[in-house]
Amino acid sequence: MLKFECHCTYVRRLCSFLGVRNLLDATADLKRLFREEIDLQEADAEGSYISRTLAEMERSGEDVSACWNKVDGIKRLEEQMIELFAAGTDTTATFLEWALLYMSAHPETQRRVQDEIDWVVARKTAAAADPAAAAEEEEEEGSVALSDRGDMPYTEATIEEMSRLTPEGAIIVPRMALADTRIGGQPIPAGTVVVPFVWGMNRDPEHFGPDPDLFDPERFLQVDGDGGGGYRFKKHDRVLFFGTGEREGGGTGWIKQ
Numbered sequence: 001m002l003k004f005e006c007h008c009t010y011v012r013r014l015c016s017f018l019g020v021r022n023l024l025d026a027t028a029d030l031k032r033l034f035r036e037e038i039d040l041q042e043a044d045a046e047g048s049y050i051s052r053t054l055a056e057m058e059r060s061g062e063d064v065s066a067c068w069n070k071v072d073g074i075k076r077l078e079e080q081m082i083e084l085f086a087a088g089t090d091t092t093a094t095f096l097e098w099a100l101l102y103m104s105a106h107p108e109t110q111r112r113v114q115d116e117i118d119w120v121v122a123r124k125t126a127a128a129a130d131p132a133a134a135a136e137e138e139e140e141e142g143s144v145a146l147s148d149r150g151d152m153p154y155t156e157a158t159i160e161e162m163s164r165l166t167p168e169g170a171i172i173v174p175r176m177a178l179a180d181t182r183i184g185g186q187p188i189p190a191g192t193v194v195v196p197f198v199w200g201m202n203r204d205p206e207h208f209g210p211d212p213d214l215f216d217p218e219r220f221l222q223v224d225g226d227g228g229g230g231y232r233f234k235k236h237d238r239v240l241f242f243g244t245g246e247r248e249g250g251g252t253g254w255i256k257q
C-alpha cells in the first residue's frame, strides 16, 4: 500500500532549494559519460562488466533488444551503470569501512570469522584435489563464495550485526500510502508520506534488547536442533539494511556476493 513518490519537478525544486546542481542534469552528464565508455569497450570483449554484457548481447542473438525483455539493451546498460555508480559506490565503500572498524575493535569476532573462512577454504582445497568431487561440486579452490554461506553462520551473523548497527542512513526512501492503512496499530490515511526510521527500528529494545547498542553477532545465531552443539544463522526481519518491498536496494544481490 505504500509507494515511493518521485516527481521530476520535486527533484528540481529540492535541488534549487539546497543550492546544488540539478540532479537530472547531472544524470544526463553521467549517461553521456557511460555511453562513451560503452562505445569504447565494444571493441574489447574481455573482462569488465560492460564488455561482458555486450558480449552476452551479441551471443543472445538477433539484435541488442533481444536482451532484457525487449527493452533496448544498450539503454538498459547505461541505466545499470548509473545505478551502480550513484547508488552502489559510496554505500559499498562506507559499509566496508564500518566492517574493517568493527573487525579491528572486536578481535575475537575477527578471529572466529577468519576461522570459518579458513575452514571453508581448506575443505574446498581438499575437494578440489579430488577430481571426482571437484567435478561434481564445482569447488573453487582458495576462495569463499555466496554458495558457502550455509557453512558460515558466524560470518553471516557478523555481517548482519554490522548491517543492523550501520544503516546507510538513519531513514530510507519515503513512501506514500495509496489507501487508508495502519502501521503497528497507527492509522495512516491515504496520501500520507511515511519516512521509515531504520536507525530506530534496528535499535528497538523490544526486538534487540536489553542492550541494542551492543555489538553482538550471537544475537543472530540459533542452536541447531540436532543435538550436535552446532548453530545456524537466524535472520531477523527487522534489519532493513537494503530497505524493503518494491523499493528494496537494486544492488542487494550484487552486494551479498
Ligand code: HEM
Binding pocket: 004, 083, 084, 087, 088, 089, 091, 092, 095, 168, 172, 173, 174, 240, 241, 242, 243, 244, 245, 246, 247, 248, 249, 250, 251, 252, 254, 255
Ligand atoms: C552496502 C551497499 C548498499 C546498501 C547498504 C544499500 C542500501 C539501499 C537502501 C537502504 C535503499 C533504499 C531502499 C528502500 O527505500 O526500501 C537502496 C536503494 C537502491 N539501491 Fe542500494 N544499497 C547498496 C548497494 C547498492 C548497489 C551496489 C547498487 C547497484 C548495483 C544499488 C542500487 C540501488 C537502487 C537502484 C536503489 C533504488 C531502488 C528503487 O527505488 O527502486 N545499491 N539501497
